[in-house]
Amino acid sequence: MNISREQVRQGRELIARAGLAARVDIRHGNVLHMPLPDGGFDAAICLEAGGDICVRAADKPQLLAELRRVLRPGGQVGFSDLVFTRLPTAAEDRALRALLYHSGRELLTDWPGLFAAAGFQLGTVCDIQAQTLPTWQHVQAAYRQHAEQVQARYGRRLGLGIARRIDRQVAQVAAAIRRCGSYPALSATAPGTLPASLRPVRSHQHEPEPVSPHLRWRPSRRSGCR
Numbered sequence: 001m002n003i004s005r006e007q008v009r010q011g012r013e014l015i016a017r018a019g020l021a022a023r024v025d026i027r028h029g030n031v032l033h034m035p036l037p038d039g040g041f042d043a044a045i046c047l048e049a050g051g052d053i054c055v056r057a058a059d060k061p062q063l064l065a066e067l068r069r070v071l072r073p074g075g076q077v078g079f080s081d082l083v084f085t086r087l088p089t090a091a092e093d094r095a096l097r098a099l100l101y102h103s104g105r106e107l108l109t110d111w112p113g114l115f116a117a118a119g120f121q122l123g124t125v126c127d128i129q130a131q132t133l134p135t136w137q138h139v140q141a142a143y144r145q146h147a148e149q150v151q152a153r154y155g156r157r158l159g160l161g162i163a164r165r166i167d168r169q170v171a172q173v174a175a176a177i178r179r180c181g182s183y184p185a186l187s188a189t190a191p192g193t194l195p196a197s198l199r200p201v202r203s204h205q206h207e208p209e210p211v212s213p214h215l216r217w218r219p220s221r222r223s224g225c226r
Contacts (some may be wrong), residue, residue, distance in 0.1 A: 001029040003054055030054060032062050036070045042158065043076040052110065057106055063120040071190040077120065080128065080185035083109045092176035095169040115188050117146065121188035132183050136174035143167060144154040 002008050011026040031049045044067055049055065055063060055080040067077055088096065093104050112125050129142055143166050151159030 001027050001031065003028070003030055003049075008132065026135040032059055032066060034066055034070055038069055039072045039075075041070050041075060042072060043078070044071060046079040046080075048081050049122075050109065051080075051083070051100070051102060051107060060109060060114055061118065064114060064120070068118060068120070069191050071075075073190065073192040077115075077188045077190065079113060079115070079188065080183065082132075083107055083182050083184060084109060084176075084180045086180045087178035088180050092180075094171045094174060095172035096167050096176060099173050104176065107181075109183050112186055115186065119183050119191045120188035120193070123189065125184060125186040126186045127182055129177070129181060129183040133174070133178060136170060136177070140167060140170045140174075143170060156210075 002011065005028050007027045008026055010136050012021075015021055016025045027035075031046070032055065036143060045172060046063075046067065071077070087093070087108075088104040096107075097103055101124055112122055116122055143163070145165040147159070150163050153159065154162060
């Protein structure tokens, strides 16, 4: 399931090209309101959905409630997403908003703590930030490869300005993630039943639910698991 219609379209093309259309079903949808049956899945893998543009800080407990709803009792979750452990500089924050549509403050999240507060039993928790950092080098290289197309469309002067701004923003985002970010990857087991207090509801608050201090995510200085 993906919130982006374009990524769903591309995914279906790749699935068909691999001859897997009869086995793999990709759908457009919102992780906060999944059109899926209660207890219909043995496992769920959730990659970079918690930091998606459609998920506000106050919606994060609802995301976990939806995961818990669609899993059978004892179902398994694999989860990974970018978080920030401290605020970036003002310039880095502007670049984050431009490229990721989130501010650094919105990425201050303790996902292991939120999973535990939602009733999941945590398994392995790793910080894979070091493995994700090379992605930004690839992103920067991809933008540079398309610089000529940008100039052809917008003219040399405007195109060069756009290309330079994007190049600078990608570098600022990468620096902010390297200095302030973390990338928890965790496994968790769903409990037996879903309490009424955790059933998905539309929230109008602007802050996530408080998490017990002893559950807060504190990544190590180097990649590792606990």
